[in-house]
Amino acid sequence: MKFARDTWLIFQRQFLLLIRQPVWLFVGIFQPVMYLLLFAPLLKPALQASSNAEAYRIFVPGLLVLLAIFGGLFQGFGLIAELRAGVIERSRVTPVSRLALLLGRSLRDVVSLIAQAIIITLLALGFGLSVFIGDLLLAYLLLALIALMTSALSYGIALVVKSEDALAPLMNTIAQPVLLLSGILLPLTFAPGWLQGIADWNPFSWAVDGARALFAGDLGNDAVWQGLSVMTVITALAVAWAAREFARSVR
Template identity: 85%
Template sequence: MTFVRDTWLIFARQMQLLLRNPVWVLVGVFQPVMYLLLFAPLLKPALQVQTDAEAYRIFVPGLLVLLAIFGGLFQGFGLIAELRAGVIERSRVTPVSRIALLLGRSLRDMVSLIAQAVIITLLALVFDLRVFIGDLLLAFLMLALISLMTSAVSYGVALLVKSEDALAPLMNTVAQPVLLLSGILLPLTFAPGWLQGIADWNPFSWAVNGTRALFVGDLGDPAVWQGLLIMAVLAVAAIVWAARLFARSVR
């Protein structure tokens, strides 16, 4: 119960800070909105589908996964600022659980991501996107797991490098091949066989395929539970790893 209380206290505090300056939620969603408005209309002829709705059912899930990956991987910059300001150092004198210090922040990032995903989904409805609410909630669960995992990784790396100059190129170096090999912008069914074989080792490609299956209403597609399982395992592993680094940093 103490751990749950501590996590809630950290989460509530982080949410207060976010709500005081909610413009960052809108800033984070700006680039995906540009993709939605300026790139997605090109997909109907490119994908050779009959309607815009079909094109958006393929593109929007990938766009949401992109938002979850990038939104999580760059959360470490805020933690580096806290390290420099002595916030983490002062945490040593508090009785708050060390894991809660990490998990509360990651849950804040997850809530922010879901809010952005709702905005993107609502905008996509204007372009005839249709998805059942139950399938959409499962898709949001997939995004939440991705956000928890990527933000925990970002916090862990930030604790190791302790420098924005090192964190930025490192995260970009990791993010670019991961994104290109996950079929976010275009399905990898259009890719040559060797590229599809490499992509099978990318966990995010399973998440993208599962999210796309949910958006077309195919709840029975094995990619759905496979993607959820992979993301859940990776999220737990990332949180445990980052929490150990967090505990070591505030002893």
């Protein structure tokens, strides 16, 4: 009970800070909306899709995974600002659970991501996307796991490097190959065999395949459960490692 209460208190504080600066929500969805408006219309002829709905069922899941990855990976910058302001230092004298310090922040990031994903999905519906609500909710669960994992990873790395100058290039170095080897913008079925072989080692490519299967209404597809399983395991590992870094920094 204490752990749940501590997590809720941290989440409340972090969420209040977020809604006091709502511009970040709009900044976060600006790039995905631009992709949706300016890139997605090219997909139907490029993918030789039979309809706009088919093209958007391929593109929108990848776009949402992109939003979850990048939205989480760069959360560490805020934590470095808190370190510099002494917020983390003052946490040493409180009885708050060290794991709650991480999860409260990460859950705020998950809620923010889901809100942005709902906006993107609603916009895509106007362009011809169609998806069953049950499949959509399961896809959002997959996105939540990705956001939780990437934000926890970002917080943990931020506690290690303690510098924006080090965090920025490191996150970009991680994000670039993840983007290119996950089939986010275009399915990897169009890639040569050697590239597909490399992408098989990228856990986010499994998540993208699972999300696309859900948007296509193919709940029984192995990619759905493989993607959920892979992301659940990696998320648990990332949270455990980041929580350990919080415990080291706040004691």
